[in-house]
Amino acid sequence: MNYEMVIGLETHVELSTESKIFCSCGGHSAAKEPNDCVCPACSGMPGMLPVMNKKVVELAVTAGLMLNCEISRYTTFDKKNYYYPDLPCAYQITQFNHPICTNGCVTLKTSNGERDIHINRIHMEEDAGKLVHAGKASYIDNNRTSVPLIEVVTEPDFRNVEEVITYLNKLKTMLRSAGISECEEGAMRCDVNISVRPEGSTEFGIRSEIKNMASFEAIEKAIRYEVQRHMDAIEFETEELVQETRRYDDLSGKTFAMRNKETAADYRYFPDPNLMPIIIDDEWLKAIKAQMPVAIDEKSDAYREAGISDKEIDVLIHNHIASTLLDDVVALGCDAKNASGWILTDCAGILRKNGKLLNDLEVNAEDLAAIINMVVRGTINRMSGKKILSAVIEKGVDPVAYCKENALDAKVDTATIEKIMDTVLLENSKALEDYKNGKVQAKQAIFGACVRALKNTADIDIIRELLDKKLNNL
Amino acid sequence: MKEYTVHLSEKGTIAVDDTILVKGVQSAAGSRILEGYIPLFSAEAVTRLECKGYVVSGKTHVGEFGLDLVGEFSYYAEKEEDLKGAAASLVAMGEVKAALGVDVNGAPRRAAALSGVDFLKPTYGTVSRYGIISGAASGEQMGVYAGNVEGVSEIMEVISGHDEKDGTSLKGATYDYSTDVVAGKRVCIIKELLDNVDDKTRERVNAFAETLRRSGVVVEEISCDLFDLANITWQILMTAETCNNVSRYDGVKYGYRAAEYKTIDELYTNSRTEGFNFLTKSVILYGSDVLSKDRYDDCYGKSLKVRRVVAEKFEELMKRYDAVLTPVCSQTEYKAYDISEAFEIVFKESVFTSIANLIGIPALVSGKIQLMGKHFSESVLLDLARCTERVGE
Known part of the structure; x- marks a missing residue:
C-alpha cells in the first residue's frame, strides 16, 4: 500500500528587537556572561509588571502581512502555566484566544509545481531561559527569558519533506529581508506534527508532535525517521501508535516519546490581567504597512530589472541592512546597479578588512550617496571614493569635508590626464589612423586603452569627455 | 526565628503593609515562602510619598498574601495581639499618620472597620500596582488607611495617577478629592446584606443612614441580588489569579527553600508545602481547579462574562443612586x-x-460601615463620610 505523510509546522522565531518583550533588557545575543541581561521583571521577582514592547506587535503584524494573514484588530495575551526552573514566573505569557494574525497563505515553488501552505495563526510570546548542567548542579541563565518570539502555525498542508524545507527556507528569507528576525542558529525552532495515512484517504492518522528542532537537517531526518516508524506500525503492526509528544535525538537519528495524551500537561490558560488588550487601528496598521519592505518576489524582480546580478540579489534579499541602504541610496538618485556594487563589494570589503560582517554596516544613505555622486560626476575618481568610504565606515567622518581636507578631489588634473592620453594615442597610432579613416569602431579600442592607462587616475566619464574632445579636434 | 520587626515609628510617618515593596527592606507578604526576600526597588506609591517628603517608616504585618479576614494569618505575627502591629491598628493608635494596604479580598476594609479607622480602596487603575506582591491582578488595588477622610484624601492625592510601569494604570484620568455638598445626594441600603448580620452591625448601618438623612441625603432601602453573585464570581477569579501569581514561589530563586529534597519536583513540593499556610494552599487548589481544562468554561470563563453583567447592573443601579x-x-x-x-x-x-474588587469600583470604610459608588466617585464617598465625622465631633 502507498502511504502519504501529513505534516503541520509550528515555527518559533526570535524577533530582532532591541529589548525584550515586556521589559527594557536588551542585547541578550551579545551577552557574554549568564544573567547579564536580566532585571527584576524577566527574572520573575514579585512587584514587577509586564509592559508591552510596541515593536514586537509591529514585527508580528509585518510577518502576518507577508504571509497574507488577517490582522486581528483586537489581540490579547494569556498566561500558560507550567513549572520548570528556566521559567521564572512559572507561567509563560503567550497568546491563546486572540492571536495577532490568522488565516494566512504562502505559495511554494516545488518540483511538483506550486503548492499553497495555509497559515493557521501567528502569535506573540516570550521565550524561556536556559538551564546549564554542570556536574551534579544545574544553573539557570535568564538572558533569553522574555526575549520576544512569534510562533507561526501552519495547517497540516505538507505532503513531503521537500515542501517542508522549501517552506522553512522561504519563511527564513522573508523574515530576514524584513528585519523581523536574523534567524541565526537557534533563533528559529520547529515543532513538527506528523501523521501518516493510506494514499487517497481523507481522514488523518494518529499524530505525533516532534518538539523543538533548530536545524533544517535535523527536521528532515526526524521527519524521515518518524514517517517510517508510522508506516511500519500501520503496515507490520510493530507497535501501537498513540497521540504523543516526542523528541528527536540527533546522535541516534531516532525519536523518543516524551508524553502522551493522558499524561499531557493542562496549561490552565487564562487571559493575563496585567496586559490590556491591544487595539490595532487603521492608522497604526497603515504606518506598519508603510514601513514594510516590498515582497521578496517583487523586490527580486525590481533588482533584476535594474541590472543587478542574481548573485547580488540573493545577498540583498537576505540582508535587510544592505537592501534598505540600497533602496535609500537609490531613492536619493543613485543608479541601483552601481550602488549595489558600492555596498556589496566596497562596503563589504572594508568591513571584512576590519573583521566585520555586512550586518555590522552603519553608513547612512546620504553619506554613501554623496560619495557615489562625487565619483559619478567625476569630482573624484573611484579610488578616492573608496578611500573616503573607508574613512566614513571606520571613523564616521563627513565624506565631503574629508574629501576637501585630504585634497582627494585635486587629483583630477585635466592636464595630467591629457598628457597620459597623448602617450596612449601615440602607442595606438594604428587605431588612431583607422579612426581618422572613418572606422568608427576604432574609437572603442582607443577608449579602452585610455581607460586601462588611467584607471586609477580618472573617472570613465571624464576620460570619455576628454577623449571625445581630442578626437574631434584632430 | 520569627524576628520580623514592625518599626513603630514617630507620629506623622507612613507605614506600608508587607505586600508592598520597600527597597532594601524584607517584603514577604506575610508568607514564609518569601522569607528573606529583599526587594531591589520600592513600590511606585512608596516612591511618590518619599518624593513629597513623607517618611515611609516601616512595614506592618499582613495576613499571607492578604487573603485572610483582617490580617490574622501572618507567618511573622505569632499571637492575636500581633494584629496590633498591623496597619489599621497603628493608625488607630496614632503611631503613624496613615498607612498603605493592598486590598485583594477585603482584608484592609475589614481591618479598618475593626479598628475604627478609614480605608479607601480607590477605583481600579488609580494607584500604580508596580511594587505590589501581586495576588489577584484584575481586582487588587492599593488603598490608604487614615484616621479621617482628610488624611485619606491627602495621601490619595500623592499616590494616584498614571504610571507607565503598570499597564493597568489608567491613562489621562485626573483625581479630585475636593469636597462638595451632600444634600440631595441619594444613597441606598441593600436589604439582603442586612439579613445575616448581627444586631449591632445593623444598628450601625441604620445610625449612619440617619446621620446622612439629617444632612439632607435621601437614604432608601432596596432589594438587590448582585452581591452574592459578585462574591462567588470574584472568589473564582481571585483564587485563579492568586494561584497563578504565587506559582513563581518555588524555592528555586529566592525566599524560602525546604532543607530536604532530592529532585527538582521535591524541591518545589517541599518548599511550597512548608512555605505556604493552609489558607493559601486552599486558594491554590481552588484556583487551579477553576482554571483546569474541563472546568474552565463553567468556572473561570463564565466568571469573566458574569463580571461584565455585574458591572452593567451596578452601573444601572448607580443611575438612581x-x-x-x-x-x-x-x-x-x-x-x-x-x-x-x-x-x-x-x-x-x-x-x-x-463587588468592589470584581468590578473595580471605589469602596470607602469609615465609621465602621462601607460606602461604594461608581468608578471615580471617591469624592462623593468621602463627602458622605465627612458629614458623619462632623457629627461625631
Missing part, C-alpha cells in the same frame, strides 16, 4: 478561629467586599 451603604463584616467583633476554617469564613464574609 450616588452610593451604596453596606456593612463591612457580619459582626462587629473579631473572633479568633482555626485556619482550617479560613477559606469558608473569608468566602462568606467577602459578600460585603467582593
Whole structure:
C-alpha cells in the first residue's frame, strides 16, 4: 500500500528587537556572561509588571502581512502555566484566544509545481531561559527569558519533506529581508506534527508532535525517521501508535516519546490581567504597512530589472541592512546597479578588512550617496571614493569635508590626464589612423586603452569627455 | 526565628503593609515562602510619598498574601495581639499618620472597620500596582488607611495617577478629592446584606443612614441580588489569579527553600508545602481547579462574562443612586478561629467586599460601615463620610 505523510509546522522565531518583550533588557545575543541581561521583571521577582514592547506587535503584524494573514484588530495575551526552573514566573505569557494574525497563505515553488501552505495563526510570546548542567548542579541563565518570539502555525498542508524545507527556507528569507528576525542558529525552532495515512484517504492518522528542532537537517531526518516508524506500525503492526509528544535525538537519528495524551500537561490558560488588550487601528496598521519592505518576489524582480546580478540579489534579499541602504541610496538618485556594487563589494570589503560582517554596516544613505555622486560626476575618481568610504565606515567622518581636507578631489588634473592620453594615442597610432579613416569602431579600442592607462587616475566619464574632445579636434 | 520587626515609628510617618515593596527592606507578604526576600526597588506609591517628603517608616504585618479576614494569618505575627502591629491598628493608635494596604479580598476594609479607622480602596487603575506582591491582578488595588477622610484624601492625592510601569494604570484620568455638598445626594441600603448580620452591625448601618438623612441625603432601602453573585464570581477569579501569581514561589530563586529534597519536583513540593499556610494552599487548589481544562468554561470563563453583567447592573443601579451603604463584616467583633476554617469564613464574609474588587469600583470604610459608588466617585464617598465625622465631633 502507498502511504502519504501529513505534516503541520509550528515555527518559533526570535524577533530582532532591541529589548525584550515586556521589559527594557536588551542585547541578550551579545551577552557574554549568564544573567547579564536580566532585571527584576524577566527574572520573575514579585512587584514587577509586564509592559508591552510596541515593536514586537509591529514585527508580528509585518510577518502576518507577508504571509497574507488577517490582522486581528483586537489581540490579547494569556498566561500558560507550567513549572520548570528556566521559567521564572512559572507561567509563560503567550497568546491563546486572540492571536495577532490568522488565516494566512504562502505559495511554494516545488518540483511538483506550486503548492499553497495555509497559515493557521501567528502569535506573540516570550521565550524561556536556559538551564546549564554542570556536574551534579544545574544553573539557570535568564538572558533569553522574555526575549520576544512569534510562533507561526501552519495547517497540516505538507505532503513531503521537500515542501517542508522549501517552506522553512522561504519563511527564513522573508523574515530576514524584513528585519523581523536574523534567524541565526537557534533563533528559529520547529515543532513538527506528523501523521501518516493510506494514499487517497481523507481522514488523518494518529499524530505525533516532534518538539523543538533548530536545524533544517535535523527536521528532515526526524521527519524521515518518524514517517517510517508510522508506516511500519500501520503496515507490520510493530507497535501501537498513540497521540504523543516526542523528541528527536540527533546522535541516534531516532525519536523518543516524551508524553502522551493522558499524561499531557493542562496549561490552565487564562487571559493575563496585567496586559490590556491591544487595539490595532487603521492608522497604526497603515504606518506598519508603510514601513514594510516590498515582497521578496517583487523586490527580486525590481533588482533584476535594474541590472543587478542574481548573485547580488540573493545577498540583498537576505540582508535587510544592505537592501534598505540600497533602496535609500537609490531613492536619493543613485543608479541601483552601481550602488549595489558600492555596498556589496566596497562596503563589504572594508568591513571584512576590519573583521566585520555586512550586518555590522552603519553608513547612512546620504553619506554613501554623496560619495557615489562625487565619483559619478567625476569630482573624484573611484579610488578616492573608496578611500573616503573607508574613512566614513571606520571613523564616521563627513565624506565631503574629508574629501576637501585630504585634497582627494585635486587629483583630477585635466592636464595630467591629457598628457597620459597623448602617450596612449601615440602607442595606438594604428587605431588612431583607422579612426581618422572613418572606422568608427576604432574609437572603442582607443577608449579602452585610455581607460586601462588611467584607471586609477580618472573617472570613465571624464576620460570619455576628454577623449571625445581630442578626437574631434584632430 | 520569627524576628520580623514592625518599626513603630514617630507620629506623622507612613507605614506600608508587607505586600508592598520597600527597597532594601524584607517584603514577604506575610508568607514564609518569601522569607528573606529583599526587594531591589520600592513600590511606585512608596516612591511618590518619599518624593513629597513623607517618611515611609516601616512595614506592618499582613495576613499571607492578604487573603485572610483582617490580617490574622501572618507567618511573622505569632499571637492575636500581633494584629496590633498591623496597619489599621497603628493608625488607630496614632503611631503613624496613615498607612498603605493592598486590598485583594477585603482584608484592609475589614481591618479598618475593626479598628475604627478609614480605608479607601480607590477605583481600579488609580494607584500604580508596580511594587505590589501581586495576588489577584484584575481586582487588587492599593488603598490608604487614615484616621479621617482628610488624611485619606491627602495621601490619595500623592499616590494616584498614571504610571507607565503598570499597564493597568489608567491613562489621562485626573483625581479630585475636593469636597462638595451632600444634600440631595441619594444613597441606598441593600436589604439582603442586612439579613445575616448581627444586631449591632445593623444598628450601625441604620445610625449612619440617619446621620446622612439629617444632612439632607435621601437614604432608601432596596432589594438587590448582585452581591452574592459578585462574591462567588470574584472568589473564582481571585483564587485563579492568586494561584497563578504565587506559582513563581518555588524555592528555586529566592525566599524560602525546604532543607530536604532530592529532585527538582521535591524541591518545589517541599518548599511550597512548608512555605505556604493552609489558607493559601486552599486558594491554590481552588484556583487551579477553576482554571483546569474541563472546568474552565463553567468556572473561570463564565466568571469573566458574569463580571461584565455585574458591572452593567451596578452601573444601572448607580443611575438612581450616588452610593451604596453596606456593612463591612457580619459582626462587629473579631473572633479568633482555626485556619482550617479560613477559606469558608473569608468566602462568606467577602459578600460585603467582593463587588468592589470584581468590578473595580471605589469602596470607602469609615465609621465602621462601607460606602461604594461608581468608578471615580471617591469624592462623593468621602463627602458622605465627612458629614458623619462632623457629627461625631
